[in-house]
Amino acid sequence: MVSFTEENYLKIIYKLCASGDNGATTNAIAQLTQTKPSSVSDMLKKMSDRQLVDYKKYQGVSLTEEGERLALRVIRRHRLWEVFLVEKLSFAWDEVHELAEELEHIESEQLIIRLDEFLGFPQFDPHGDPIPDQHGKITKVKKIKLTHIEEGLQYKIVGMEDTSDAFLQYLTKIGMDLSSKVTLVEKIEFDQSMVLNINGKSTTVSHKFTENVWVSEL
Amino acid sequence: MVSFTEENYLKIIYKLCASGDNGATTNAIAQLTQTKPSSVSDMLKKMSDRQLVDYKKYQGVSLTEEGERLALRVIRRHRLWEVFLVEKLSFAWDEVHELAEELEHIESEQLIIRLDEFLGFPQFDPHGDPIPDQHGKITKVKKIKLTHIEEGLQYKIVGMEDTSDAFLQYLTKIGMDLSSKVTLVEKIEFDQSMVLNINGKSTTVSHKFTENVWVSEL
DNA sequence: ACAATTTTTTAGGTTTGTCTAAATTTTAAT
DNA sequence: ATTAAAATTTAGACAAACCTAAAAAATTGT
Structure with a gap:
């Protein structure tokens, strides 16, 4: 079982690694999680023990295979909920991020499978970002x-x-x-x-x- | 701001009080929250300090006006999500409770207003329980x-x-x-x-x- | 009415995820 | 090549919400 907080870290580390810039640094993670760098260090140690990330002190961090799988699951849920909010509940595309940040942590495989179907298996979210499929396959950007x-x-x-x-x-x-x-x-x-x-x-x-x-x- | 946990206590206390039986006793609450009575005592003290409940040691507990308002908000959200899961995602009526237990804590007035509209302002949830309106008005059962x-x-x-x-x-x-x-x-x-x-x-x-x-x- | 049982509360501890302040390591500039 | 600056980690604390064990209050049976 992966906690709410861990899911957020996974998602953020995934994005930082994918963006290429400087990879996932402690400071960058702290900024995106709205916490202090010291809290990030703590958390990375714990997540490393749980084999969710590869982490060596002072050397930045990246996702393990399992970590990446879980990160993509969260990203999938986030983007599907965004589609739902925009297409079904008529929110504007720039209003939905915060809400999807909460909804993405609802834990249920079935829920997401059925939501995906209800939405007609969308390929991209309202911001144009690709939605990973059930197996974590994602259009490369x-x-x-x-x-x-x-x-x-x-x-x-x-x-x-x-x-x-x-x-x-x-x-x-x-x-x-x-x-x-x-x-x-x-x-x-x-x-x-x-x-x-x-x-x-x-x-x-x-x-x-x-x-x-x-x-x-x- | 009322926490996830507090919302659960509020909802459970509301139901126990409404059911009439023995009102909301420490043991009954412990059973429904899946915690120990000692944890409930702790929590009731905190919620009493925050004026969410009227609580006197050894005397059981009831909701303040504010507590009741918040409880009804949670119940409304729970039941609307249940309708959504059954009507839109084709879940069976007896599969949706656990999921709604999570969804009910998503914090957004707008979300619920729009969900309600999307669902056609339903009066009852799939179990037949009445859905409180935006102002907390509920069909008495x-x-x-x-x-x-x-x-x-x-x-x-x-x-x-x-x-x-x-x-x-x-x-x-x-x-x-x-x-x-x-x-x-x-x-x-x-x-x-x-x-x-x-x-x-x-x-x-x-x-x-x-x-x-x-x-x-x- | 009072002893036995049940219910509730208190005391002291744990875990998760955070913080501040201080120490350490890395990076960058002269 | 040093030193100054920036980034990172450690140490020690804290709050929320939980626990177990023990104490206190309320209820019940005779």
């Missing part, structure tokens, strides 16, 4: 910056790092939204900008842009 | 034993104390189910049995029966 050029390889926008109004307006201007299909055309070495094909239209975007937008393979 | 004779006063079955197969079969035999309309015809002093009119048919039932069946005024 990465920042545009890290994609590579390959014949016919299309991507789908799934989210962004910075969601400021300024940025969202820029997206609208270049005709890009969550339903856009994007192909990588060219990487410019000199300033690390990239040429993308967005819904058939060729557009050049800055390095900052490519760091800010998450995509998944289609 | 009592055991048949405690009803009184009055011109045209009809009752609706909402639940039973003992749900053994034997009893359910007996119900079927006398043509009584959750949709039955019942009128009290006569109380027999001698053995405390009662004559009821069930869907237009006159039937005599034992004292044990009248102790076992809960009804609400219609």
Whole structure:
């Protein structure tokens, strides 16, 4: 049995590892769990004893296979509840995070299986993030910056790092939204900008842009 | 802010007080919370300090006005979730209690308002128990034993104390189910049995029966 | 009415997850 | 290559909610 608190740590460590930046550091975890670094150290030790994480003092932390399985289960539940709240209860997509943070900890395999079915087996949540399936299989997402050029390889926008109004307006201007299909055309070495094909239209975007937008393979 | 645990105590104390039997005693609470009586004593003291209950040592406990308001909120949430699980996720009515025990603690007024709307403002849960409205107004329920004779006063079955197969079969035999309309015809002093009119048919039932069946005024 | 039983409370302890303050290790800058 | 700064860990405490064992109060049977 994994506690409410452990589930939160697992989910946060998963996300920090997946995002690549600096991996899951004690400070980063503390910030996201809204606790102090010392509390995180304590918790990591306990979770390491329980074989949920691989942890060596001062060296950061990553998930064990079991830890990752459990993290993906929590993420699945979180995202399914978000779909429910938006599609069935008419919440706005930016209102549902806090609620899903609570709902994700309800412990019942059956509940999630039936909720998934009730929602029509959605692939993405209202923020565009992919929903892991029952076996933890998840559509891989990465920042545009890290994609590579390959014949016919299309991507789908799934989210962004910075969601400021300024940025969202820029997206609208270049005709890009969550339903856009994007192909990588060219990487410019000199300033690390990239040429993308967005819904058939060729557009050049800055390095900052490519760091800010998450995509998944289609 | 009222904790998960406090909400459970409130709900249980409410039910014990409403059922009339012996009111909310320390032992009874311990049994329903699955804890020891000593833990209940501790908790009652704390809840008394927080003005959620009226408590005098060795004298049992009852809810303050605020305690009752909070208890009814939890009961409302519990019963709405049960409706959701049965009507929308196709759970059987006898599978949903445990799940609703968890869901009832999700803290959000908006969530419950919208769930209620999504479900079409149901009046009763799948067990036949009445759902309090947003202001805590609840259809009063009592055991048949405690009803009184009055011109045209009809009752609706909402639940039973003992749900053994034997009893359910007996119900079927006398043509009584959750949709039955019942009128009290006569109380027999001698053995405390009662004559009821069930869907237009006159039937005599034992004292044990009248102790076992809960009804609400219609 | 009072002894026996049952119920309830107190006292002292445990676990989980947090905290602050101090110590240690790592990283970065000169 | 040191030293200053930043990140991390340890030590010692605390609050919530539980426990066991023992003491105190209430109830019951004769």
